[in-house]
Amino acid sequence: MAGTQTAGRSDGAAPAIELKGISKAFGPVQANKDISIRVMPGTIHGIIGENGAGKSTLMSILYGFYRADAGEIFINGTPTPIPDSQAAISAGIGMVFQHFKLVQNFTVLENVILGAEDGALLKPSLSKARGTLKRLAEEYELHVDPDTLIEDLSVGHQQRVEILKALYRAADILILDEPTGVLTPAEADHLFRILENLRREGKTILLITHKLREIMHITDTVSVMRRGEMTATVKTAETSPENLAELMVGRKVLLRVDKKPAAPGPNILEVENLRVVDDDGVERLKGVSLNVRAGEILGIAGVSGNGQSQLLEVLGGITRATGSIRVNGQEIDLSGRHSDGQSRRARGIAHVPEDRQHEGLIMDFMAWENMIFGYHNDPAWQKNALLMDNPAIRADTEAKMARFDVRPPNPALAAKNFSGGNQQKIVLAREIERNPDLLLVGQPTRGVDIGAIEFIHQRIIELRDAGKAILLVSVELEEILSMSDRIAVMFDGRIMGERLPGETDEKELGLLMAGMNGKAA
Amino acid sequence: MMDFATILQVFDSTVRLATPLLLACLAGLYSERAGIYDIGLEGKMLAAAFFSGAIAAVTGSVWLGLLAGIAASTALSGIHGLAAITFRGNQLISGVAVNFLAAGLTVVIAQDWFKQGGRTPSLIGGARFTPVKLPLADTLREVPILGPIYYELISGHTILVYLAFAMVPLTWWLLFRTRFGLRLRAVGENPAAVDTAGVSVVGNRYAAVAICGLLCGIAGAYLATALQAGFVKDMTAGRGYIALAALIFAKWRPWYALSSTLLFGFLQAIALRYQNIDLGGVVVPVQFMDALPYILTVVILAGFVGKAIPPRAGGEPYVKER
Numbered sequence A: 001m002a003g004t005q006t007a008g009r010s011d012g013a014a015p016a017i018e019l020k021g022i023s024k025a026f027g028p029v030q031a032n033k034d035i036s037i038r039v040m041p042g043t044i045h046g047i048i049g050e051n052g053a054g055k056s057t058l059m060s061i062l063y064g065f066y067r068a069d070a071g072e073i074f075i076n077g078t079p080t081p082i083p084d085s086q087a088a089i090s091a092g093i094g095m096v097f098q099h100f101k102l103v104q105n106f107t108v109l110e111n112v113i114l115g116a117e118d119g120a121l122l123k124p125s126l127s128k129a130r131g132t133l134k135r136l137a138e139e140y141e142l143h144v145d146p147d148t149l150i151e152d153l154s155v156g157h158q159q160r161v162e163i164l165k166a167l168y169r170a171a172d173i174l175i176l177d178e179p180t181g182v183l184t185p186a187e188a189d190h191l192f193r194i195l196e197n198l199r200r201e202g203k204t205i206l207l208i209t210h211k212l213r214e215i216m217h218i219t220d221t222v223s224v225m226r227r228g229e230m231t232a233t234v235k236t237a238e239t240s241p242e243n244l245a246e247l248m249v250g251r252k253v254l255l256r257v258d259k260k261p262a263a264p265g266p267n268i269l270e271v272e273n274l275r276v277v278d279d280d281g282v283e284r285l286k287g288v289s290l291n292v293r294a295g296e297i298l299g300i301a302g303v304s305g306n307g308q309s310q311l312l313e314v315l316g317g318i319t320r321a322t323g324s325i326r327v328n329g330q331e332i333d334l335s336g337r338h339s340d341g342q343s344r345r346a347r348g349i350a351h352v353p354e355d356r357q358h359e360g361l362i363m364d365f366m367a368w369e370n371m372i373f374g375y376h377n378d379p380a381w382q383k384n385a386l387l388m389d390n391p392a393i394r395a396d397t398e399a400k401m402a403r404f405d406v407r408p409p410n411p412a413l414a415a416k417n418f419s420g421g422n423q424q425k426i427v428l429a430r431e432i433e434r435n436p437d438l439l440l441v442g443q444p445t446r447g448v449d450i451g452a453i454e455f456i457h458q459r460i461i462e463l464r465d466a467g468k469a470i471l472l473v474s475v476e477l478e479e480i481l482s483m484s485d486r487i488a489v490m491f492d493g494r495i496m497g498e499r500l501p502g503e504t505d506e507k508e509l510g511l512l513m514a515g516m517n518g519k520a521a
Numbered sequence B: 001m002m003d004f005a006t007i008l009q010v011f012d013s014t015v016r017l018a019t020p021l022l023l024a025c026l027a028g029l030y031s032e033r034a035g036i037y038d039i040g041l042e043g044k045m046l047a048a049a050f051f052s053g054a055i056a057a058v059t060g061s062v063w064l065g066l067l068a069g070i071a072a073s074t075a076l077s078g079i080h081g082l083a084a085i086t087f088r089g090n091q092l093i094s095g096v097a098v099n100f101l102a103a104g105l106t107v108v109i110a111q112d113w114f115k116q117g118g119r120t121p122s123l124i125g126g127a128r129f130t131p132v133k134l135p136l137a138d139t140l141r142e143v144p145i146l147g148p149i150y151y152e153l154i155s156g157h158t159i160l161v162y163l164a165f166a167m168v169p170l171t172w173w174l175l176f177r178t179r180f181g182l183r184l185r186a187v188g189e190n191p192a193a194v195d196t197a198g199v200s201v202v203g204n205r206y207a208a209v210a211i212c213g214l215l216c217g218i219a220g221a222y223l224a225t226a227l228q229a230g231f232v233k234d235m236t237a238g239r240g241y242i243a244l245a246a247l248i249f250a251k252w253r254p255w256y257a258l259s260s261t262l263l264f265g266f267l268q269a270i271a272l273r274y275q276n277i278d279l280g281g282v283v284v285p286v287q288f289m290d291a292l293p294y295i296l297t298v299v300i301l302a303g304f305v306g307k308a309i310p311p312r313a314g315g316e317p318y319v320k321e322r
Helices: A055-062 A085-090 A108-113 A122-140 A155-168 A185-200 A212-218 A241-249 A308-316 A341-346 A356-360 A390-403 A420-432 A450-465 A477-483 A506-513 B004-033 B041-059 B062-086 B091-114 B146-154 B159-177 B179-189 B191-196 B201-227 B239-249 B254-273 B286-301
Strands: A017-026 A029-039 A044-049 A070-075 A093-096 A173-177 A204-209 A221-226 A229-235 A267-277 A283-293 A297-301 A322-327 A349-352 A438-442 A469-473 A486-491 A494-499 B277-279 B282-284
Touching: A017 A055, A029 A055, A029 A070, A029 A221, A029 A229, A044 A055, A044 A212, A044 A241, A055 A173, A055 A204, A085 A093, A093 A155, A108 A122, A108 A155, A122 A155, A122 A185, A122 B179, A155 A173, A155 A185, A185 A204, A185 A212, A185 A506, A204 A212, A212 A241, A221 A241, A267 A308, A267 A469, A283 A297, A283 A308, A283 A469, A283 A494, A297 A450, A297 A477, A297 A506, A308 A341, A308 A349, A308 A438, A308 A469, A341 A349, A349 A420, A356 A420, A390 A420, A420 A450, A438 A450, A450 A469, A450 A477, A469 A477, A477 A506, A486 A506, A494 A506, B004 B041, B004 B146, B004 B159, B004 B179, B004 B201, B004 B239, B004 B254, B041 B062, B041 B091, B041 B201, B041 B239, B062 B091, B062 B201, B159 B179, B159 B201, B159 B254, B179 B191, B179 B201, B191 B201, B201 B239, B239 B254, B239 B286, B254 B286
Parallel strands: A044 A204, A044 A221, A093 A173, A173 A204, A297 A469, A297 A486, A349 A438, A438 A469
Antiparallel strands: A017 A029, A017 A070, A221 A229, A267 A283, A267 A322, A486 A494, B277 B282
């Protein structure tokens, strides 16, 4: 099905994609402002920018998901209006969304043919797709078992299905939106190999990301977006990560975290032989032991889904477990009636959960209401036996919002109306300002823009320097390496090993994360 | 105590009583597989029962009655579709509204047209569906065991009964072997996948809702023109809700829907035949027997049947995310 391809890289050819003066507003928010861009055929073109810079909106316009308020789209030099996804597909554009658009309980084959069936009956389409998939798999290293259900596939394989869907529809232009956010380092490397194969076959690739490393690694050209505008387009070979970061944020940013060496004190947290069996009877933690000392950050690295979430949940009092947890030398109730978040907080454990939108905040509640969750029984917030002291809570929230630079600093705004970074600052402010002995932090900067990442990292390090213990769980290896004083790697519910950040690298950690023990070569 | 003939009669009655449940259950299956919850099966059946009974009574033609029933039910489906798909309203509220609308309107219109206390006149002759005698039924009647089974149980139902049972394999084939079915199941699981594949989510959902209206229309018409001879107030008697329970019991699968509606039909047949059961001195009262299908409905809905995974996008209007 994949169409034949002739376009080369000659700069004289018409651009595969050309956008002229694209603008799009959502109500008062100008998501895209007069954007123009040329993407040459047979290249990998990166689009980089902070969250909310308008990258995804622009790509959605190109894929016919939204209609631009103004501007023109040219495909291979021809003006091509794209009012809907069908038009984009006919124009040879395929898109791999950040959140995959797959039907979970369909097979790979069924997902691939959905919308591209050849007739009213499925059988001929299915057997044709089976053949095409086999060919594509060999051509581009896109191997997936066609008869597996999507829900049984790893995230990396699901992404391959998305790419196969686009290729099956004869896409010559492939848009990938934050493709590596959910992948392990090995899976990401495989993806880059696939992209290089596609480029070699003459396909044009638009790669949207906020990871500078990827841009430097694989793109030919890179465009930077900031606040809805295209601020620069440069050849990748002629730029540097620092330069791009500055273009993204509009000022210099520290890519490395600035911190003093740790001065660890006594053990705050001691965990021994922790085991968790989930509702489906699957053992999620298989005897985890670790300790965190005062004044240090223990980073837990690992591909998501290897028990880190359960570890945080047990420590935070959300999940029950067997084994032993001691905080400040005192045993904690792990499975009894008092094993809950409240009792953990009473013991000086604060928890910034991985999923801030579901566990950290109530999205429809206002910021000041969110600011006391978990601590709402605190006598300081009670006016009398019946009523809460709302003015005091609001005033306190205002002060915390100022200290944590939450924007806009409006306590009456609902949590859902803040950006990801500012939502995270609200949660952090709530937990850190309680001055806990132990702070549990899960994915502190997931979906957070670069400016806020820096701020969040500094706050966590300040807490460490104040002599508190911090357990940091993150799937971002860079974050683990730059933040941690010690690193533990989890795989399949176990700690695979501990390393010191100065004495290891991403390669060794990557091997441990993939379950390969022993010293890396 | 129970002879062969009695057993056959109970089974025969099971088939008759299961038919409207099966049709309504399949109707709900199309709708819910496409992601539109439909609590309004009851109302649609009721409206169809009334209009089929009324038009059959006025024109003397059961076929015109059937068409009128289908039209009424599909119109209500259209209202539900408009509210749930186009205006992205709450599907439960819209379904409940359909039920109220049908419960009230049928009686009021019936009183206005026929002045018989909210019922239609009794249907006679060509205004009712008559039993179909299958070929060789009389000839084979004397064959032991199989003869009576063929004559009593398999032969002698109205055309709508055969239609309902034929809908089971047809539905299975449509859902799992055709493009239409693939897309219909996909919009119920992940409408965004359908949308990004360049296929209309709205169109597929309306198609499913229209089929739901069609089948509910046949179910309602069956009640008024085949099972009974005319419409009476509230004649669906909760069958729409039982069909919903059967649908969950059947895990949204056509063949399971057949078995689960036969089970409910069987319970209703037992309740109808054995009004007082004497269990060695303790007499089970008739009220309990009548209530049994409904009690089972509650038990099933309370989740005693194990894990049933509904279509993942069920009940949610589709909005393109930002």
